[in-house]
Amino acid sequence: MRRLATLALAAIVLGSLSVPALSQDLTIWWVKGTNIEEDEALKAAVGTWESETGKKAEVSFFANNDVTTKVLASLKAGSPPDLTFSFDYDLAFSPTWAYDGDLVDMSDVLMPIRDEFQKSALDSVYLLNGTTGKRSHYAVPWVQMTPHIHYWKSILEDAGFTESDIPDQWVEFFHFWCDDVQPAAREAGHRVFGLGQGYSTVSNDPFFNIHIWLNAYGAQVVAPDGTLRINEPEQKERIVRAMEEYVRPMKNKCVPPDAANWTGGDDNVSFINRKHLVEMNPTLSVPAAIKKADPNVYLNEIRTRPWPKAPDGSSTPAMVSVKQVVSFTSSANIENAKSFLRVLLRPENIGPMLKGTLGRWMPVMPALLDDPFYTDPADPHIYAMYRQFTETENIPFPHAYSRHYAKVMAERIWGKMLGRIVLDGWTTERAYDELAERMTELFAE
Amino acid sequence: MGHKAIQYAQFALIAIVVMTWTLTPIYHLLVVSLTPVQDSFAGKLWPDRPTLDNYVTVLTQGDYYLTNFWRQMANSIFAAIMTCALVLFIAVLASYVIGRMRVRFGGVVSNLALLTYLIPAAFLAIPFYQVMGVYQLLDSIWAMILAVTTFTAPYAIWVLRQYGDSVPRELDEAAKIDGATPLQILYMVYIPLITPAMIAIGSFALLHAWNEYLYAFLLLNDETRMTVPIALGYYASDDDSPWPVVMAMGLIYSLPPALLYYSVRKYMASGLTSGGVKS
Numbered sequence: 276m277r278r279l280a281t282l283a284l285a286a287i288v289l290g291s292l293s294v295p296a297l298s299q300d301l302t303i304w305w306v307k308g309t310n311i312e313e314d315e316a317l318k319a320a321v322g323t324w325e326s327e328t329g330k331k332a333e334v335s336f337f338a339n340n341d342v343t344t345k346v347l348a349s350l351k352a353g354s355p356p357d358l359t360f361s362f363d364y365d366l367a368f369s370p371t372w373a374y375d376g377d378l379v380d381m382s383d384v385l386m387p388i389r390d391e392f393q394k395s396a397l398d399s400v401y402l403l404n405g406t407t408g409k410r411s412h413y414a415v416p417w418v419q420m421t422p423h424i425h426y427w428k429s430i431l432e433d434a435g436f437t438e439s440d441i442p443d444q445w446v447e448f449f450h451f452w453c454d455d456v457q458p459a460a461r462e463a464g465h466r467v468f469g470l471g472q473g474y475s476t477v478s479n480d481p482f483f484n485i486h487i488w489l490n491a492y493g494a495q496v497v498a499p500d501g502t503l504r505i506n507e508p509e510q511k512e513r514i515v516r517a518m519e520e521y522v523r524p525m526k527n528k529c530v531p532p533d534a535a536n537w538t539g540g541d542d543n544v545s546f547i548n549r550k551h552l553v554e555m556n557p558t559l560s561v562p563a564a565i566k567k568a569d570p571n572v573y574l575n576e577i578r579t580r581p582w583p584k585a586p587d588g589s590s591t592p593a594m595v596s597v598k599q600v601v602s603f604t605s606s607a608n609i610e611n612a613k614s615f616l617r618v619l620l621r622p623e624n625i626g627p628m629l630k631g632t633l634g635r636w637m638p639v640m641p642a643l644l645d646d647p648f649y650t651d652p653a654d655p656h657i658y659a660m661y662r663q664f665t666e667t668e669n670i671p672f673p674h675a676y677s678r679h680y681a682k683v684m685a686e687r688i689w690g691k692m693l694g695r696i697v698l699d700g701w702t703t704e705r706a707y708d709e710l711a712e713r714m715t716e717l718f719a720e
Numbered sequence: 721m722g723h724k725a726i727q728y729a730q731f732a733l734i735a736i737v738v739m740t741w742t743l744t745p746i747y748h749l750l751v752v753s754l755t756p757v758q759d760s761f762a763g764k765l766w767p768d769r770p771t772l773d774n775y776v777t778v779l780t781q782g783d784y785y786l787t788n789f790w791r792q793m794a795n796s797i798f799a800a801i802m803t804c805a806l807v808l809f810i811a812v813l814a815s816y817v818i819g820r821m822r823v824r825f826g827g828v829v830s831n832l833a834l835l836t837y838l839i840p841a842a843f844l845a846i847p848f849y850q851v852m853g854v855y856q857l858l859d860s861i862w863a864m865i866l867a868v869t870t871f872t873a874p875y876a877i878w879v880l881r882q883y884g885d886s887v888p889r890e891l892d893e894a895a896k897i898d899g900a901t902p903l904q905i906l907y908m909v910y911i912p913l914i915t916p917a918m919i920a921i922g923s924f925a926l927l928h929a930w931n932e933y934l935y936a937f938l939l940l941n942d943e944t945r946m947t948v949p950i951a952l953g954y955y956a957s958d959d960d961s962p963w964p965v966v967m968a969m970g971l972i973y974s975l976p977p978a979l980l981y982y983s984v985r986k987y988m989a990s991g992l993t994s995g996g997v998k999s
Contacts, residue, residue: 309960337937345937540958548758
């Protein structure tokens with residue numbers, strides 16, 4: 276009995292640690308940063324807003340997948356946060372939310388400072404509202420990303436090659452890593468695969484990668500006017516070709532077998548652990564992680580570069596995804612959310628926050644790029660990203676052309692299609708048929 | 721002799737398969753937790769340079785995602801104990817009323833409660849979020865405790881009721897003759913005799929709350945109010961998760977329930993009622 280009483284007392288004491296928060300003037304749900312500097316910078320901006328307005332805000336940080344699930348649940352329940360950010364909103368949710376009239380029009384926040392943004396970033400949040408039938412700025416562009424290529428320069432050299440040996444033509448580039456460097460690196464004692472491209476449904480990376488391949492092979496799934504083209508015979512031929520080329524390295528044992536199940540971070544970990552030579556990633560998260568662990572490796576052993584030229588010899592554009600901050604029409608404190616955004620978007624606040632990510636993301640405000648942090652050629656990664664964004668054509672992912680494509684991402688049907696081929700042993704044609712059928716259904720909704 | 725030897729060999733084979741099946745994931749957990757972070761995907765059966773650094777990182781909150789580890793551990797303990805207590809309170813009373821006091825439609829109520837399990841917990845996430853919002857319980861650990869209790873109690877009621885049925889009613893009648901009230905029968909006769917089942921059900925409820933993820937992250941916002949599984953979730957969606965640290969964290973987090981199980985294992989066996997009544 277005494278034990279029980281002690282237990283109960285301990286429980287009550289512990290319970291007192293968990294007192295619910297009082298109601299706030301502003302509730303923010305944000306993706307937790309990988310570095311403390313990221314989160315501290317957001318908290319500092321919140322502190323500035325609180326001292327300027329005398330109001331109180333509560334910031335909560337969640338894992339990327341969790342914040343999306345939470346927001347979906349809270350939206351259905353009618354009590355979403357006042358402001359939220361996730362890496363998935365632009366790809367899978369914002370176009371649908373805007374169409375359904377769920378998002379707050381941010382024009383009064385953005386228009387007074389529109390000259391500070393890249394036009395393409397503002398265009399990416401200029402979404403259609405199905406209720407009003409008009410487009411407006413239903414989100415705030417926050418950062419942008421495009422897939423990059425990273426490779427182990429040190430292992431390349433151990434295998435007897437130099438960087439000047441790397442071809443810049445699409446087919447030759449991938450053959451080089453699979454057929455030349457992989458066997459030579461293994462002979463030199465490295466237990467390594469050539470490429471690190473994922474095939475799973477639990478990661479966004481295969482979605483990004485397959486679109487780079489589609490673009491390289493001239494396939495257009497959605498036309499800029501929003502028309503679905505996947506069923507056109509010419510497009511079908513190109514899409515099937517791109518899919519075949521994408522899965523070929525896996526079939527040829529040039530990719531780690533576990534790539535079929537990789538989560539968003541597993542490819543990074545595999546590359547960092549020198550299990551594959553070439554990594555394809557939509558941010559600079561890999562170099563950032565390596566920099567934290569060993570700046571020497573960051574500077575001297577790995578490299579970041581843009582994509583090789585497409586098979587037809589044309590240059591490969593940077594496919595850009597602009598990440599968004601949104602507020603909902605059913606949020607409790609919309610005006611406070613806008614007021615906070617005006618503080619957050621000041622260069623002195625957003626600048627340090629993006630630097631806190633160690634350069635994982637590219638700013639959407641050109642003025643922020645006038646900083647040696649981005650333009651120093653001595654940095655082999657951030658400068659490579661800077662050049663990729665500024666020296667090649669920037670084009671959006673298909674969801675920018677049609678809100679229906681957000682559902683394609685939300686259902687991850689490209690990842691499922693890849694899984695059909697590499698896991699279920701389907702032919703590419705058969706996997707294409709299933710993909711096209713489902714995509715047609717989604718566009719018809 | 722031959723027959724017995726074959727039987728023994730069959731049992732041994734099954735035991736080996738079951739042990740391998742059960743222990744391999746735990747072995748992997750241990751091996752990766754002892755592997756230096758930079759060798760996470762080395763794929764070795766035993767690390768070349770085993771290290772306890774990952775455990776030190778967790779125990780000293782030495783990683784950014786672990787800033788509130790001990791606080792979150794306290795929250796997990798609190799949630800588990802409270803869920804256990806609530807489930808037992810509800811299930812004992814319900815099973816007693818339904819099984820011993822023979823209320824009308826008691827059996828129907830008991831079986832209806834089990835219908836909860838026909839609806840996947842994930843489908844009820846949004847209604848739960850709404851309900852907790854109405855009661856101003858969002859971002860309170862009690863929201864999670866109440867949610868887990870809701871999902872655990874029906875099974876607990878059903879098990880305790882079944883177990884309670886095995887307790888001879890003659891004991892109740894004997895107590896009644898001695899002048900005991902229903903509440904006294906509950907405390908002095910019923911509860912002592914269903915203690916083994918209560919321990920089993922209490923452990924079930926405790927583990928359910930201990931491992932809960934969906935409702936924990938859905939209903940809790942502040943990191944200092946979260947439970948450990950949500951902190952583990954940070955790593956799952958990170959770009960460069962230090963898997964050895966995550967495995968060390970998982971192993972540490974699995975120790976309290978494992979210890980609890982082994983400490984109450986002896987109570988799990990039933991049969992404490994044998995000899996309670998002269999036949």
